[in-house]
Amino acid sequence: MNISPLIFHRSLGLQTPHDQSEDFSRVFTSYLYHYVDYDSSTRFTLSKGIRGHHRGVNCIGADETDGRWMVTGGADGSVLVWDLEQGYHEDNIKASTTVLHKDKPDHGISSIRFNPHNSSLFSITSYSSTLSLFSLTPSSPICLQTYPFDSHLYTHSTSPASISTALIAVAGSSPHIRLIDPRISSTSQTLFGHVTSVLSVSWSPIYSSILASGGRDGSVRVWDIRYGANCLGSLDVNTMPRVANRAAGKAHDGGVNGLVWTSDGRRIVSAGMDGKMRVWNAGDGRNTNVIFPPVVKNKFQSEFPIVITESDDAVGGEMVWIGNEEELLAFDLENGKMLKRVGIPKSEARDGIGRITSLVRRQGNGELYTSHALRDGKKLLGRREGVAGWKAKWLWKEDDVEVEQTEKQKKLQNIFEKATKGPVRFS
Template sequence: MNISALLFHRSLGRTIQTSPGVPHEEDLSRVFTSFLYHDIDYDSSTRFTAHSSPKKGQELLRIKGHHKGVNRLGADETDGRWMASGGADGSILVWDLEQEEEEDGEHGDYAYRIQASSMVLENDRPDHGVSSIRFNPHNSSLFSTTSYSATLSLFSLTPTNPTCLQTYPLDSHLYTHSTSPASTSTALIAVAGSSPHIRLIDPRTSSASQTLFGHVSSVLSVAWSPLYSSILASGGQDGSLRIWDIRFGATCLGTLDMNKRPQRANRAAGRAHDSGVNGLAWSSDGRRIISAGMDGKIRVWGLENGVNTGVVFPPVVRNKYQAEFPLVVTESNEAVGGEMLWIGSEEQLLAFDLENGRMLKRVGIPKIEARDGVGRITGLVPRKNSGEIYTCHALRDVKKFLGGREGIARWRAKRLFQEEDVQVEQTEKQKKLQDIFEKATRAPVTFS
């Protein structure tokens, strides 16, 4: 399929006729996005800022930024418009990704700016660093956060600052949480932390509705099935990966083992990794689950039989922090290949083919950005139907991030922001070739 024709027809809202196996209008955005993901690169032309200079007739937006780096990002899964960032100091900012401003750049070093639209007020923010952020999969105006201060908080986007709807004080440091995309009635939230049990929170109540027992140590990751509202996966610090069906009470269905078939649901059975499992993601069809371990391994599990599929990934993954590992799966289509697994490994963004583990992309943070203080990737989210990925970063040197700049970066397809540069480069090459031919033939030569 020609990408130029695809973009042209998409801009006009037309349905294009494709060859057999290529989707029509309803799946066009997925095909379009998949093409762009294969061409993604670091966007050095855009800066994220907490506040800016006041414009004529307007007051300065007094939004405080993340003073100690950014721990996590959460993205709106419905419209692809909103993003929230959580700082190591407990600060929470909201970003409207559609409000992008073109800048001249005081030193000519960047061309675009995305400004924070609001922030969570100090009275509503956690006392310690934010450990995870999730938008409600059914309502883009709602998002939730967990923190190392042992609290889960629910927020609602408003025209001014986000409103805190409910705060749940829990009994342990919280590492992550997950909201069920398949649950439309209750939208249960699974919360994991330093305690060996998992709390299930019903947003309609003011307390935990259920507790899942089975892990013997801290729970580092949780992820709901995208298709079944009762199926939950969890990863423990002891290397275990457990599967739960909450319809059958608080008992684990079984644990997955790297060398065997699923083991019985007892405390000693099954070992998915040789160290903690701090990253989990499901494939879009709900048939596979991907786990990332602090042993540097990534494994893909078939949920139909519960066994390790044996997909081997290159030994390039760096995963040594107990915090939630940056790991997402982007939807693709048969027309352009299978799903892509994206991870943030230290200061590199890596993409793999989920079917065979082959590395598809390996893009690092530019050296000039690293010198300016941009550190390792701590969070990773894709923007829905855009071909864009956003990352947040720990800071090497906080003092270098003055003037409201935040440790957030955008990665997008070269087709979207380097097209003019490529055309200019080709033109210059043609001119040089034309000069060479003209000197050789002593006659004017033109390229059509």
């Protein structure tokens, strides 16, 4: 039996009109993403006295309010904090501080999230079966609370729409999803429905009670936590969403380790270990049949690197970015067309920079940052870390040759110069 799309649509609360207003920052940032390249001029290094990620970097998190702070988690359980504004113009970003040894997990970090309402708070999950909440301080981050679990943890998600509590959904090798209220020291709710490990979770950016999750069995389930532990529906690649049960719909033929909502909460992008990516209409739960080229490499059970960047009609639609082994790929969310393919330079690979393990965007700057595994057991030299930046080339590399501007670039330049009262050159 299939669930009614009308009921599904109403349950997700998607009957309100979408506000199409755009500010200048969004337009300009959207433009920057179309010209992203590997930033080989900026290096991430360690300050004296700080111990780094000796076994590579598993994951990365960036604050979603100020766009200043970034945190990286290592395969050895180490956690480093980076101030992206300090030393930024000297092309050498140094780790500001590190989590004390007594507070770091015994095993590798699996995911990092900043509180979407407070850039001084972040949380981490680890393969040590713990979720830890931290507060940034001028010295070392302070561990506020640690929650022990009975299974390995793969990922977590903090609700951007839940301002009062900022509920945290935690997923791992257990088939159950645990909801954590940071105001209390125990699990506030448990969601039952998956029959295997849960590899991905993602809250709706608009509605605080709506959560999507991806299972190792290829299922994508949508939850409304107002209705207790019952799943609202399960997405199916061929039909409308099905009523939640143990024989629910199939979204992928492999584990779903990547889930992300569009900023308006109207679409969900899923990535499966079958090498497929799909776009779902959150209003009725249907597959939108967007076809992506067969180039996606997704063979690791860990969280798949995927983000969606801003849209603007003047410069193009929303872009889906993925970390595809040792390259970044960007696709048009509307039609699946590949828009950009940028690889790690060979010189960087020779130095030991390996596959991309995690991907985040810097809020309001048109920049992307990636964490990397170490290649063939190599160790990076010069106290350097497996972190890289990607941004519009003309922002970090001067060009002696004037490049003729397109009409679109001229219009954007005029807007930007009026807003900043300063000259800017597009190339």
